Amino acid sequence: MNEIEKRLLFPGCLVLACFQDYELAAKAVMRRLGMELVDMDDFSCCSSSVVPSMSDDWINLDAYNLGLAESRRMDIVTLCGSCTRTLKQANKKLKGDAALLEKVNERLAEAGAHYNGTVRVNHLIEVLDEKRSLIEKMERKSLDYRVALSHPCNVIRPSSVAQFDDPWRPQKMRKVLEAAGVQVVDYELEYECCGATLLMVNEKLALDAAAAKMRSAIEAGADALVVSCGNCYMLLDRFRHKIQEAHPEISLPIMFLPQVLGQVLDVSCRELGLELV
Amino acid sequence: METDKCSQCRLCQQYCMVARAGGESITTILSGDSETGAWNCSNCWKCVEICPEDIDVYEVMMEKRRQEPAPxxxxxxxxxxxxxxxxxxxxxxxxxxxxxxxxxxxxxxxxxxxxxxxxxxxxxxx
Incomplete structure (x- = not known):
């Protein structure tokens, strides 16, 4: 019997702290598709856009995390946009610059870590896209709702780092869901940024951007908005009360990609984080 | 300097959601329309993607941020x-x-x- 494929799950601290349902659902769906997402003990902050704003040592954090995966002989799967981009960005720099890699390893050595540059990083959408033909062949349940998509900016841009999908009109998330028979609706603001990072500096602008995007999806006939990044979910779902203060008519359920896919693949609601144990 | 390559085409500004909403951002700094705004960013990376001169706008923004007090x-x-x-x-x-x-x-x-x-x-x- 073939051994099940294993990859290391880099949850990121936002998913770790707030969105256990996303992690649970991602693990359950990938298990159904023949892949085990293994917990990444000792992972640290990905550096996000926070650390490089204050320190040019940010790359050491990513190198440390990549080194952890390397020591466990596994590639990394990510769940958020920023974690994906920053890990890929660091990986590209380190793989392409031997002098930088050596310098970073000097610092890593002080922390008892090392990185040789052998790890691959992929966001969940990419991994699901690899399994698309399998999804098409699997027994599937049909859903009685239609979804619109919110694409995680940092998974597709910059394209020189992402090396995945169209950077302006990304299609992979749609292709994965359509392979599963999910009805996906187009909407005018589909390819606009949700604005979540602006919560750090200009809450009103973030809330207005979110409201416009949600209104556009509602007008196009979506019953739910699908995200695949904790930051998007944070703004669109957890700031719902604030969005509704200014726009009380806006009401749209927000779901994580594997929660929708898992329903099609008949994974239980408990395993999808749609009900507590 | 990385920004010396800027041809002032303002494409980045057209794609920047902060600039489009009338705010200051790294794209208005690049065009000389503002001196501040390096922290006002949605992290969408459209400016980097669209730049015809391949300026690493993100890195320019980070360098600017490191010289300023953080929000x-x-x-x-x-x-x-x-x-x-x-x-x-x-x-x-x-x-x-x-x-x-x-x-x-x-x-x-x-x-x-x-x-x-x-x-x-x-x-x-x-």
Missing amino acids: VRYKRAFDSVCRIGYVYPVDEVNTFREMWGLEPIRLVDPKVVRKLLGRPWAGDEE
Whole structure:
């Protein structure tokens, strides 16, 4: 019997702290598709856009995390946009610059870590896209709702780092869901940024951007908005009360990609984080 | 300098959601329309993607940020990374994981993170 494929799950601290349902659902769906997402003990902050704003040592954090995966002989799967981009960005720099890699390893050595540059990083959408033909062949349940998509900016841009999908009109998330028979609706603001990072500096602008995007999806006939990044979910779902203060008519359920896919693949609601144990 | 390549085409500004809303951002700094705004960014990367001169607008923005005092939420987030190794609070994480039926996870030793960032605290070496 073939051994099940294993990859290391880099949850990121936002998913770790707030969105256990996303992690649970991602693990359950990938298990159904023949892949085990293994917990990444000792992972640290990905550096996000926070650390490089204050320190040019940010790359050491990513190198440390990549080194952890390397020591466990596994590639990394990510769940958020920023974690994906920053890990890929660091990986590209380190793989392409031997002098930088050596310098970073000097610092890593002080922390008892090392990185040789052998790890691959992929966001969940990419991994699901690899399994698309399998999804098409699997027994599937049909859903009685239609979804619109919110694409995680940092998974597709910059394209020189992402090396995945169209950077302006990304299609992979749609292709994965359509392979599963999910009805996906187009909407005018589909390819606009949700604005979540602006919560750090200009809450009103973030809330207005979110409201416009949600209104556009509602007008196009979506019953739910699908995200695949904790930051998007944070703004669109957890700031719902604030969005509704200014726009009380806006009401749209927000779901994580594997929660929708898992329903099609008949994974239980408990395993999808749609009900507590 | 990276910004010397800028041809002032303002494409980045047309794609920047902050600039389009009338705000200051790295794209208005590049065009000379403002001196501030480096922190006002949605992290969408459209400016980097669209730039015909291949300017690494993100890196230009980060260099500018490192020379300025950080807005309070960025400062708090960075302090949190130095204190606990993460931006978001993780002290109850394994309790939540158990509620959801997830296995416990071992968190990073914050001393490791401080070492990686070259920001040791008194007592870290003990």
